[in-house]
Amino acid sequence: MKEKHMVTGAFGYSGSYIAKELLSKGYEVLTLTNSSKENDRIKKFPLSFNNKDMLIESLKGVDVLYNTYWVRFNHKNFTYADAVKNTKILFDAAKKANVKKIVHVSITNPSEDSELEYFKGKAELEKELKQSGMEYSIVRPAVFFGGSDILINNIAWSLRYLPVSGYFGKGEYKIRPVHIKDFAMIVVNEGNGHSSRTVNAVGPESYTYKELLKMISKTIGTKKMFMSIPPIIGYITGYFIGLYKRDVFITWDEIKGLMQGLLYTNSEATGSTKLSVWVDNKKENLGRHYESELAKRN
Numbered sequence: 001m002k003e004k005h006m007v008t009g010a011f012g013y014s015g016s017y018i019a020k021e022l023l024s025k026g027y028e029v030l031t032l033t034n035s036s037k038e039n040d041r042i043k044k045f046p047l048s049f050n051n052k053d054m055l056i057e058s059l060k061g062v063d064v065l066y067n068t069y070w071v072r073f074n075h076k077n078f079t080y081a082d083a084v085k086n087t088k089i090l091f092d093a094a095k096k097a098n099v100k101k102i103v104h105v106s107i108t109n110p111s112e113d114s115e116l117e118y119f120k121g122k123a124e125l126e127k128e129l130k131q132s133g134m135e136y137s138i139v140r141p142a143v144f145f146g147g148s149d150i151l152i153n154n155i156a157w158s159l160r161y162l163p164v165s166g167y168f169g170k171g172e173y174k175i176r177p178v179h180i181k182d183f184a185m186i187v188v189n190e191g192n193g194h195s196s197r198t199v200n201a202v203g204p205e206s207y208t209y210k211e212l213l214k215m216i217s218k219t220i221g222t223k224k225m226f227m228s229i230p231p232i233i234g235y236i237t238g239y240f241i242g243l244y245k246r247d248v249f250i251t252w253d254e255i256k257g258l259m260q261g262l263l264y265t266n267s268e269a270t271g272s273t274k275l276s277v278w279v280d281n282k283k284e285n286l287g288r289h290y291e292s293e294l295a296k297r298n
């Protein structure tokens with residue numbers, strides 16, 4: 001039995017669900033974070049990539065490190081290249097601190113050959129972890145739903161408040177969402193056993209993007225015309241929504257990743273919650289408020 005569990009970003013999105021799942025099992029939970037939030041039950045240490053000795057010290061005695069750290073896009077204050085470099089520092093610090101296992105959160109379909117920095121960087125980190133000699137589990141979700149997630153919530157928001165609804169190109173590319181609580185259970189299960197391996201975190205339903213828009217629209221009761229839009233028009237529209245909301249609504253890489261079907265895998269479901277059932281349960285409030293990535297970081 002592994003007892004002392006360190007989660008990066010236990011006050012962030014997925015990290016908070018992982019921490020809750022660990023606490024419910026009676027484990028000691030610590031976190032590496034730069035968040036100002038507090039929780040009496042979770043001891044907090046700085047996520048200080050500039051001070052590796054401090055990271056090593058924070059990780060001493062830890063049995064399992066759950067790594068959720070990543071950035072969603074390149075920005076003046078953070079980049080994918082920083083996230084790759086910093087994650088390597090974290091892996092090395094964990095090794096030097098004799099952490100017994102790393103459970104690392106990746107993404108479906110990472111590839112070193114990808115033109116997309118997100119998927120390329122994730123592949124580079126998977127390789128680094130596999131070569132580190134440490135025991136590991138790599139967990140690959142496609143897209144989360146069930147909490148304050150960006151994609152599903154902001155699709156619902158745009159269906160409620162934008163005059164028209166569009167899908168990029170033909171809208172036939174698929175996505176495979178997983179409920180955030182199912183994801184946390186999968187991750188914690190990986191922390192508690194199994195020799196080194198890679199697992200997908202995917203729910204029981206998959207949708208083409210067009211089907212997803214229609215399902216959400218019908219369930220939340222918005223009567224919309226759907227139309228195909230050229231991806232570049234979708235990107236420019238998203239850019240202006242981002243300016244209006246002081247956020248980054250969608251990036252060009254995210255549109256490409258979506259259209260390349262990278263948020264889909266046909267592997268066996270590892271989560272059980274259906275997106276359609278969850279949307280139905282949340283239909284009164286889903287998408288009433290815009291979820292801002294940048295607001296979370298201020």
Ligand SMILES: NC(=O)c1ccc[n+]([C@@H]2O[C@H](COP(=O)([O-])OP(=O)(O)OC[C@H]3O[C@@H](n4cnc5c(N)ncnc54)[C@H](OP(=O)(O)O)[C@@H]3O)[C@@H](O)[C@H]2O)c1
Nearest residue numbers: 008009012013014033034035068069070078141142143144
């Ligand atoms: N969201 C999805 O739908 C989705 C889909 C597939 C894969 N994933 C993967 O799941 C993992 C967790 O995603 P999440 O949505 O739960 O992330 P999150 O809570 O927003 O962030 C997770 C961690 O990354 C740190 N972080 C995030 N953005 C940062 C920035 N700009 N600068 C510095 N630190 C930053 C946070 O630090 P603090 O604790 O200091 O805030 C936290 O430790 C990521 O590896 C992501 O690639 C997510």
